[in-house]
Amino acid sequence: SQTIHQWPATLVQPVGSPLSLECTVEGTSNPNLYWYRQAAGRGLQLLFYSVGIGQISSEVPQNLSASRPQDRQFILSSKKLLLSDSGFYLCAWNRDVNQPQHFGDGTRLSIL
Amino acid sequence: GQQLNQSPQSMFIQEGEDVSMNCTSSSIFNTWLWYKQDPGEGPVLLIALYKAGELTSNGRLTAQFGITRKDSFLNISASIPSDVGIYFCAGRLSRSNDYKLSFGAGTTVTVRA
Numbered sequence A: 001s002q003t004i005h006q007w008p009a010t011l012v013q014p015v016g017s018p019l020s021l022e023c024t025v026e027g028t029s030n031p032n033l034y035w036y037r038q039a040a041g042r043g044l045q046l047l048f049y050s051v052g053i054g055q056i057s058s059e060v061p062q063n064l065s066a067s068r069p070q071d072r073q074f075i076l077s078s079k080k081l082l083l084s085d086s087g088f089y090l091c092a093w094n095r096d097v098n099q100p101q102h103f104g105d106g107t108r109l110s111i112l
Numbered sequence B: 001g002q003q004l005n006q007s008p009q010s011m012f013i014q015e016g017e018d019v020s021m022n023c024t025s026s027s028i029f030n031t032w033l034w035y036k037q038d039p040g041e042g043p044v045l046l047i048a049l050y051k052a053g054e055l056t057s058n059g060r061l062t063a064q065f066g067i068t069r070k071d072s073f074l075n076i077s078a079s080i081p082s083d084v085g086i087y088f089c090a091g092r093l094s095r096s097n098d099y100k101l102s103f104g105a106g107t108t109v110t111v112r113a
Helices: none
Strands: A003-007 A010-013 A019-026 A032-038 A044-052 A055-058 A065-070 A073-078 A087-094 A107-111 B005-007 B010-013 B019-024 B029-037 B044-049 B055-058 B061-065 B071-076 B085-093 B107-111
Touching: A003 A087, A010 A019, A019 A032, A019 A087, A019 A107, A032 A073, A044 A065, A044 A073, A055 A065, A073 A087, B010 B019, B019 B085, B029 B061, B029 B071, B044 B055, B044 B061, B044 B071, B071 B085
Parallel strands: A010 A107, B010 B107
Antiparallel strands: A003 A019, A019 A073, A032 A044, A032 A087, A044 A055, A065 A073, A087 A107, B005 B019, B019 B071, B029 B044, B029 B085, B055 B061, B061 B071, B085 B107
């Protein structure tokens, strides 16, 4: 069966510091991968998606970037965090576009 | 993605009650999904719907894909305390190669004291 892992689960970072959040999927190959941000009490905003190694599509212009260095690894990064980057970050995957997306347990990011 | 209109925004349930929530869109969708999110966790898929008129159950949960393909509803029968959480609808527009899902803002279900 397939599983998705995100880490860390929680992170507290100062403004201006760099960021690296990692997501990996096990039990499948060539998944579509997604990064979402969820503000408190709000729905999910798609940030990036990837259909293959090195292929990244950005949905929202922002202070964040994404990379896919390996088939089942998706990384969310920032060079300098802003206060507005605080939120709950979720990684998701599906096998193809017609299948439901399955989510990881998320990373709670707090910027001080 | 396009914003879905999900209602109600919040609801209070009493154990044993049936509850219902729905999602509407101005565009035609070819997939409707319902997720539940517990505090501090990621959303978990409850039901997936792929055909207009489709009615699918998962235990005490029942969801339907509207005939117009612009709406969906989720019913929870005989609610229990562990049903509390945030329920999200999501849909995929009727276009091939569209990777994006549109999400509703969520329905927060709380137990009535």
